[in-house]
Amino acid sequence: MARPIRFRVVPQEEGMMLGHIVARRLPGTDLERAKELVRAGAVYMGHLRVRVPTARVATGERISVYPASEGDGLEPLPLDVVRFVHREDDFAVLDKPAGVPVAATRENARGTLAEALRRRLEADGVVRPYVGIVHRLDRGASGLVLFTTRSIANKSVHQQFVDHAIVRRYRVLVHGETPDRFDCALPLLELHSGTSKVAQGNPHARAAVSHFVRLRARAPVPGSSLVQVELETGRHHQIRVHAAALGHAVVGDRRYGEAADDGDAARAEPHTGGLHLFARELAFEHPQRREPMRLLAPTPAWAAAIDDEHDPAVP
Numbered sequence: 477m478a479r480p481i482r483f484r485v486v487p488q489e490e491g492m493m494l495g496h497i498v499a500r501r502l503p504g505t506d507l508e509r510a511k512e513l514v515r516a517g518a519v520y521m522g523h524l525r526v527r528v529p530t531a532r533v534a535t536g537e538r539i540s541v542y543p544a545s546e547g548d549g550l551e552p553l554p555l556d557v558v559r560f561v562h563r564e565d566d567f568a569v570l571d572k573p574a575g576v577p578v579a580a581t582r583e584n585a586r587g588t589l590a591e592a593l594r595r596r597l598e599a600d601g602v603v604r605p606y607v608g609i610v611h612r613l614d615r616g617a618s619g620l621v622l623f624t625t626r627s628i629a630n631k632s633v634h635q636q637f638v639d640h641a642i643v644r645r646y647r648v649l650v651h652g653e654t655p656d657r658f659d660c661a662l663p664l665l666e667l668h669s670g671t672s673k674v675a676q677g678n679p680h681a682r683a684a685v686s687h688f689v690r691l692r693a694r695a696p697v698p699g700s701s702l703v704q705v706e707l708e709t710g711r712h713h714q715i716r717v718h719a720a721a722l723g724h725a726v727v728g729d730r731r732y733g734e735a736a737d738d739g740d741a742a743r744a745e746p747h748t749g750g751l752h753l754f755a756r757e758l759a760f761e762h763p764q765r766r767e768p769m770r771l772l773a774p775t776p777a778w779a780a781a782i783d784d785e786h787d788p789a790v791p
Contacts, residue, residue, distance in 0.1 A: 485537045494519060495529030498541055517580050518542045525580075553592040555599060561620060562771050566629035566763055568593065571773045574618040574750050579609050593623060610637055611644075611710060616728070619646070619755025619773045624763075632763040637710070643759035646705040647691075647779035648715060649752035650724040651733070654701040660686045660718040664711045671731065672713045674721050684711040686718045691781040700727055702781060704756075715753060727752040754779045 483501050485492075492500075498519060499510035511529040513519055519526060520540040521533065533539070559571040572578065572589055579590045590607050597605035608624035610633050622642070624630045636642050664684045665675035675681035685708035693702035701724065705715050716732045719725055725733030728751045756779065759770040775784065 481541045483539055485533045485535050485539065487535050489533060490535045491532050493529060494521070494526060494531040494533055494539075497533055497539065501539070502541060513541060552595060553587050553589075555592060555596050557589065558592050558596040561773055562769075566626045567622065567624045567633060569758060569771050570621050570623065572613055572618055572621045572755075574616055577615045578612045578621055589621065590623065593625075597625060608634075610634060611642070613755050614713065614716070614751065614753065616751030617753040617755060618776070620644075620758045620771060621755070622758060622760070629763040633760070636760055640708055641760065643757070644707050644710070644755065645757040646707075646715060647754045647756050647775070647781075648703050648705050648719065649697065649700050649727040649778055650703055650719050651700055651727060652724045654688065654690050654703060654724050656690050658688045658722065660684075660688070660722055662718060662721055664714060664717055666712045672711065672717050674717060682709070682711055684709045684714050684718065686714060688719075688722075692783060693778075694780040694782055694784075695777055697727075697778070702779065704781075729753075752778060 481502060485497065489497055489500075495507060495511040495514050498513060499505050499507045502510065505513075514529040515527055517525050517527055518541060520542075521531070522538055553576065557573055557576055559573070560568060561571050562569040570589060570593065577588045580588055590609055594605050594607045597607070602625075606625060606627050608627065608630040610622040610624060613619065613621050622633065624633050633642075662674045662684065663676060663678070663681035664672045665678055665681040666672045687706045687708070689704045689706075691702045691704055696702070703724075705719075707714060711717075713732070716726050716729050720729070720732040727733070754776060755773065756775060757770065757772050759768065761767070762769050
């Protein structure tokens, strides 16, 4: 990841267009490339991301540019990453592939699921499409993500999220043999590095509650346990930090986990691939009809449980 380039506007640059000053200050960057960086969301004025190359700058203003590597971050995703599980005029539920970020970060604005959905709606004839991000899912995880696609639904759906009225259930493969049921209520603190940590006694830490239930896996991996996780809160990296804190790190988690010592689960990782965290189920109230909805994502083989066969919602 390229380090950000930061500078302040000097008096002789007062009133210049943002695209022009980026081209002026970034070595080897022509005007068209600078404009593309701005449109891609890679440029901040102060703490505000600005996507308009013609925006005027003022003396003393701090500009931050997050230049992507060649071909990285500015190329949009193909539209086939937009996999609808449910779609209506007001909202859509997508099955996110692993490795795709849900929303823009300072380092990456394109190549996101939200951007791909916006372009998909545009391709379907929606004029100036609206995409509201209700919740996020870790880049390495896969499964269900809920977006609003009309602002009229945004308030209702977001309020359900704030009220913890949206039920989110995940399938997670973790290292070790877990109890049948266990909970974690350790408070979490999000760090500037983009990670989180358990921070008991820290006044800035936020309450976080996760409920774990062990499942009977259809294809069990020795040395690991398949668990269902239901969240009462939705903190940054909550499942991964809580699981690691309990001694059962998520298989494939290179940030918070530790590979089992020469165990079967560690050897299985290259074959099953990546972070084993899957957002399987969403349940919420329809924003217009006020009726309950329950949606399931197609389950990968590693996350399938024997009891799924008795679930009437499973196709």
